[in-house]
Amino acid sequence: ETAMTQSPATLSVSPGERATLSCRASQSINSNLAWYQQKPGQSPRLLIFDASTRATGIPARFSGGGSGTEFTLTIISLQSEDFAVYYCQQYHNWPRTFGQGTKLEIK
C-alpha cells in the first residue's frame, strides 16, 4: 500500500496570506496525485488533479506542484472560504489512498 503523509496536521494562517501544504508518498506515484477540499458538513471537492492541474471552476489562487514522492498545494491570498481541511490522494497504485488531512485554520 502506498502511504500518504500530509504535513502539518494543522496550519494557522491569516487571511490574505499564503499557505503551503505538503504531501509525501511512501513510493513514487509520478504525478498521479489529487487534492480535495472539505468544509464542515460538506462532501469533499476536487481541487487539483495530475499534481498540478486545477479542476473546473477552481480559482487560480490554488496551485499544485511536485512529482514522484513530494507534493505541495499552495493557496495565495487566502480568502475566508478557503479555511477547511485538505486531503491529498494518490491514484498510481491500488488501493487508492488518502493522506490524513491538513486543517487550514484562521490565525
Add this chain to the structure above:
Amino acid sequence: QVHLVESGGGVVQPGGSRRLSCAASGFSFSYYGMHWVRQAPGKGLEWVAFIRYDGNYNYYEDSLKGRFTVSRDNSKNTLYLQMNSLRAEDTAVYYCAKDWGYYDTSGYYFDYWGQGTLVTVSS
C-alpha cells in the same frame, strides 16, 4: 449537472448487514467507473472500493475484502455497496464518487461526490 444521491444508511447491529445505494444522474453512468469512500466521525477519508464502468472489474481496500461487495446496475444508473459482518469500526459516512476516467479500467481521482449516507454500527 452530475448528481449523486446515496441512501440506505442507518443503525445496524454488530454482525449485521446493510446495502447502500447511490443513484446517479446528469452523466452517462454506464461509461464511468465509480468508487465508495468513507469517513468515520471526526476522521479522514478512506477509500473503500472501485467498480469499472461495466461492472466486470473491481478493487477493494485490503481489510474490507470478503465483507464488502460493490456492484452496479447500469440500466438503473445505480451503484451499490453490500456490507456484511459489520463492526463498530465501520461506522462512517459513506460517499459514492464518480471516477474521472471515461470508458477506462483504471480508477483515477474523484471528480464528483454525493452528499453521503451515515452508517452507525451499534447495539
